[in-house]
Amino acid sequence: MPSQLFQMNEELSQVDKLLDDERIFVPFRERFRTCVGRHTIIMSIYLRMRYLKNRYQMGYETLVKEVKDSFTRRCFCHLSLEGRVSDDTTLIKLTHKYGGQHA
Numbered sequence: 334m335p336s337q338l339f340q341m342n343e344e345l346s347q348v349d350k351l352l353d354d355e356r357i358f359v360p361f362r363e364r365f366r367t368c369v370g371r372h373t374i375i376m377s378i379y380l381r382m383r384y385l386k387n388r389y390q391m392g393y394e395t396l397v398k399e400v401k402d403s404f405t406r407r408c409f410c411h412l413s414l415e416g417r418v419s420d421d422t423t424l425i426k427l428t429h430k431y432g433g434q435h436a
Contacts, residue, residue: 338404345409352381374419379427381410393421
């Protein structure tokens, strides 16, 4: 596939670099460490999807569809082409769990 399909714009590239810093995730890991219940999505993927949702003012259903259908957004979220995109209900539950005021 042409590499242009996976190229992020300048803004997403900068945010991608910021979110590559593991220190961002320390507070989440410490506060929401759990060994019970079903497995959930990786925190970095969740935060990247939340960034897209808030930045582009999308609802959860639209966000999931956009990430599924976009090579660039999959790349930004660090999802492979075969990688499963979480359901909108999973993202909503995580937002409630992590205290997102602007769900």
